[in-house]
Amino acid sequence: MRLASISFYPVKSTAGHEVATAEVEPWGLAGDRRYLVTGADGEVLTARVEPRLLACVARLDGDALTLTGPHAPPLPVSPAAWRSTVKVWATRVELTDCGDAAAEWLSALVGRPVRLKWLDDPTRRPVNPAYGRPGDRVSLADGYPLLLTSSASLSRLNDWIAETALERGEEPPKPLPMRRFRPNVVIDGVIDGVAEPFAEDEWKRLRIGEVDFRVSKRCDRCVMTTVDTSTFTKGVEPIRTLARFRRWEGKVWFGVNLIPDGPGRLATGDPVTVF
Structure with missing residues (x-):
């Protein structure tokens, strides 16, 4: 058997990228799902509810994130200084807000007020203990690295x-x-x-x-x-x-x-x- 393809998704529920190589970190592929979108009440939004998120292509250049889409010019993202606690399925996780410019860009894409959040410290979120070990961690993927x-x-x-x-x-x-x-x-x-x-x-x-x-x-x-x-x-x-x-x-x-x-x-x- 062989590895046929590798993909990662910088922002949860947006378009992915196929790459030839990738670094594996304890919580997932480097750059994979370190960002997510929340609604006005702070709830996690995915393409299950907002399929237009899939029109967003999030590109990483090192640690720098740029959003591209069909509705507006590309937008470099600069995380702000303030954090909030977001419930990511069963776990409450402290995430850093990515500022008003990113919020406005994504809100225009999906047609409702949203915010972009960043998991600056990927060691914060544990894997479900029923299926992992005490030290296992995951980024913002649904459940596992x-x-x-x-x-x-x-x-x-x-x-x-x-x-x-x-x-x-x-x-x-x-x-x-x-x-x-x-x-x-x-x-x-x-x-x-x-x-x-x-x-x-x-x-x-x-x-x-x-x-x-x-x-x-x-x-x-x-x-x-x-x-x-x-x-x-x-x-x-x-x-x-x-x-x-x-x-x-x-x-x-x-x-x-x-x-x-x-x-x-x-x-x-x-x-x-x-x-």
């Missing part, structure tokens, strides 16, 4: 989606791209020359290049996967088909969450070894 998916699993899912459409008398849709699932690392899941979809469900530990990872848990999927990243409209797939073939414990599943056992560097083409 990295998300892994496999090309073989997506291929099988797209086959199922086409079959489901035909059975319902519908025109089969175009295959879903992997970016719908917002992974950090995608592997070509070929073992002894055979593609094994969903083999990752059973993995406990693996090494990608020079970095060892624990598989903390499988990843349950939400309606964000139904948002077309080009049109920002919602459909029924892949949730409809995952609910048919990949539903248990009242949830649907695609991909696995990873926790790194140490820092290191990843590069596309790196070998992947399962322990």
Whole structure:
């Protein structure tokens, strides 16, 4: 098996970037999801609720963040001095505000008052202790430092989606791209020359290049996967088909969450070894 692609998302729920190499830090890929958007009441906003966030491309040059989008000129972001506490799912985390200019830029994009927040200290947010160790930390990702998916699993899912459409008398849709699932690392899941979809469900530990990872848990999927990243409209797939073939414990599943056992560097083409 090999590492087929690497992606990171500087601002949670905005467009991602594919890169050839990435540094792994204890809380995720360097630069991944260190910023998020909040609403007027301080609640976390994601593309589940505001799909137009996906029109924002956040670019990092070292530690400097620039927002680009279809509605306004690019905006360099300068975090302000004041902090506030934001509830990021089950955890309350102290985040630094990014100032009025960033708030106005993003508010114009989504059409409602919002603010941009920055996790200046990524050691503040622990991983769910049910699936991690006491020292494990995560940036502003949903729950865990990295998300892994496999090309073989997506291929099988797209086959199922086409079959489901035909059975319902519908025109089969175009295959879903992997970016719908917002992974950090995608592997070509070929073992002894055979593609094994969903083999990752059973993995406990693996090494990608020079970095060892624990598989903390499988990843349950939400309606964000139904948002077309080009049109920002919602459909029924892949949730409809995952609910048919990949539903248990009242949830649907695609991909696995990873926790790194140490820092290191990843590069596309790196070998992947399962322990």
